[in-house]
Amino acid sequence: MTNENEIRTAIDNARLTTRLAVIGWIFALVMLVVTAVLNAYRGGNVFGLAVIPFGLATLFGLAAMIYGMLATAAAQEEEEKILLARRRADTSALDIEEDVRFTAGRSFENYSKYAPYVLALLGALLTGTVLFFTHRSWGSANAAGITGSAIHSALIASVLMLVSVFTGAFFIGQSRTPAFRWLRSIGANLIAAFAVLAAAAIVSICYHSNLTAPDAVVGKIFFWLFAILGAEFITNFIIEFYRPRTMKETRPVFESRLLALFTEPGGVMRNIASALDYQFGFKVSGTWLYSFVERSFFPVIIGGGLLFWAFTTIHEVGPDQVGVRECFGKVTERKLLGSGIYFTLPRPFGNIRTFSCTELHRVVIGEVTDDGTDAGRVRSKGETSRVVLWTEEHGKADDNFIVAVAPDGDRSPEAEAASISFVRMTIPIRYRIRREGVFNYAYDNVDVPRTLMFIGEQAAAEYLASSDMMAVMSTARKQAEEIMKKRVQKLADDRNLGIEIVSLTILGAHPPAGEVAPAYQNVISAMEQKETAILDAQAYAVKTLPQSESQAAQLVADAKAYDHRVRTVAEAEAERFKTQDATYRVMPSMFRLRSYLEFLEQDCAAMRKFVVSAGLGSEVYQFNFEEKERLDLIDTDITQLTNKK
DSSP states (O other), X not given: OOOHHHHHHHHHHHHHHHHHHHHHHHHHHHHHXXXXXXXXXXXXXXXXXXXXXXXXHHHHHHHHHHHHHHHHHHHHHHXXXXXXXXXXXXXXXXXXXXXXXXXXXHHHHHHHHHHHHHHHHXXXXXXXXXXXXXXXXXXXXXXXXXXXXXXXXXXHHHHHHHHHHHHHHHHHHHTTSGGGGXXXXXXXXXXXXXXXXXXXXXXXXXXXXXXXXXXXXXHHHHHHHHHHHHHHHHHHHHHTTTSOOOSSOOSOTTXXXXXXXXXXXXXXXXXXXXXXXXXXXXXXXXXXXXXXXXXXXXXXXXXXXXXXXXXGGEEEEOTTEEEEEEETTEXXXXXXXXXXXXXXXXXXXXEEEEEESSSOEEEEEEOOOTTSXXXXXXOOTTOOOOOOOTTSOOSOGGGOEEEEOOOOTTSOHHHHHTOEXXXXXXXXXXXXXXXXXXXXXXXXOSOHHHHHHHHHXXXXXXXXXXXXXXXXXXXXXXXXXXXXXXXXXXXXXXXXXXXXXXXXXXXXXXXXXXXXXXXXXXXXXXXXXXXXXXXXXXXXXXXXXXXXXXXXXXXXXXXXXXXXXXXXXXXXXXXXXXXXXXXXXXXXXXXXXXXXXXIIIIITTTSOOEEEOSSOTTOEEEOOOOXXXXXXXXXXXXXXXXXXX
C-alpha cells in the first residue's frame, strides 16, 4: 500500500469491519442465549438445533472482530511507515525495514494465515458437540416434544426468525466487498438459523393441531444437514493443505461452501464457479467446459423436469388392483379398470387411482398404548412388546366400555338396579375393500377408517351393555367376537362403506386400572383358588373311592374264603374222626400201632431215631426211613433170589 488514499480507505474499512463484527457477535451471542434458554423450557426437536448456527455465528463474529482490529492496526502501521519515509530525507537514523516496532502487519498476516484453520476445527467441534448432546437427549427415556403452549412456541420462533433473516441478509450484503469477507460467515449462519426457526414455527403449528410426527422428522433432517456441515469443516481443513495457492486468498477456510449455495442471492451457478475457482487455484469458470455446462445446466434441468412430468402420463394397475380414471381429481366414468398399463394426461390434469381388493386394512377401537399402537398389532422380528398389568395405569380414561354384571341372589334390590361395571379391551377390526364397493369406499365417503371406528365402538357398546362381564373376559369371548363382527358388517352395509369385515378380535379385556383392578384381581384369584380346591377334591375322590371299593371287595373275599376254609376243614375233621373211630373198633391194637408209626413217620420225620434192645443194652440200631427214588443193584437181596430158585 503506497497510496495514502488506499491506506485511509483500508483503515476505514477495517474499523467498520470491527464495528460490524462486534454488532454481529453481540447479536449472535444474545440469540444463542435466548435460544438455549427457551429450548430448555419449551423443548422440541427442531427449535433446539438453532443453537448450532447461532453458536457458529458467535464464534465467527468474535474471529471477525479480532480480524478487523488487527487489520486496522496493520493499516495504521502502513500509514506510519509512509510518514516516516517522508522524514527520511532529513535524517537517516531510522531504518524503516528493520524497525522492530512495526509488528502489527506481521501479526495480521499470521492471523489471516492460521486463524481460519483453527476456526474450521472449532466450528466442527462445536457442531459435533451440540449434535452429540442433541442425539443423547432424543434417546433418553424422558425425551418429550414441545412442552407448554405450541402457539407461543410458534410465535417466539417467528419473531426470532424475522430478526435473524434481516440481520443475516444485511451481513451477507455487506460482505460482497472483499474487505468485509469475514462477515459472510456470520450472515450465512444467521440465514441458516432463520431456516431452522421457520421450520420450528411450522412444526409448532402442526403440534398445536395434534400432528406430532413432523417435529421428529424435521428434527432428524436438520440434524443430518448440520452433520454434513460439520463434516464440511473437516473436509475443507484437510483439502486446504493440497489446494494450489494463489497470490490473494478471498475465501477463508471456515466459510461454508454449502451454505453459500443457498444463502447468497447471487445465484447457484456463480457460487459454484467461485467455489471451483477457489478450490483449484485458477479460473475454472473461464474454461470452455464450464461455459458449456453453465449454458446447458438450466436447459437440462428444465428438460429433465418436463421429461419427468411426461412420465406421469403412464400408470400401472397391479394384478391384485383395480383402477379408477380421474381428471382434475374427479371421476370421469364409474368404471373399474383391470390390471395393465394405461395412459392419461399428465398430472394434475389426469390420474389413475388404484385400489387393492385383497389387501387387509385395520382399525383399532378401545384401548391403545401410550405410543398410539394397540397391543394386538403384528410386531416385526426382534421387536419386543411391553407387558402391562391390570393394576398399572395405561391408555386413556375414555377407553372404558359399560358391561353388565351377573345378578347375585345375596344382593339387595338397590344393588341389583346398578349391576353394571366398566371394562377395557382392545378390538382390532380387519377389513378389505369390496370390488363392487370401490366407488363407495373412495368417493362416496370422506373417511371410511374413521367411520368404521365409530361403527365398531357403537356395536361394541350395544353388545357389551347387555353381556356378562366375566363371560366376556373369559368363556364367551369367541361368541362376542362373532356377534360384534356381524353387527359391524351390518352397520357398514347400511352406510354403504363398500368394505368387508374379515375379522374382529377382542384382545386384552380387563377392568379399568386404579382401585377397581386390584379388587378384580383378588376376585379372580379367589375364583382360581376355588377351582383349584374343587379340582383337588375331585382328584382325591377319584383316587380314594376306587381304592376304598377295592379294599372292601378284598375284605369280603377274604371273609368268604376264611368261612369256606373253616367249614371244609371242620367237615373233613368230623369225617376223619368217624372213620378213625370205626377202624379202632375193628382192630384197636393195629390202629394204635399204625397211629404210632404214622406219628414217627410224619411228626418225627426230622428227628434221628434209635432202637435200643431191652435185653442187649450194648447194641443200638439206627433205621433210615428215607425212601430212594430208584433202587440200585446193590440194594437187591441176592440170597433171597437164590433161595427162591
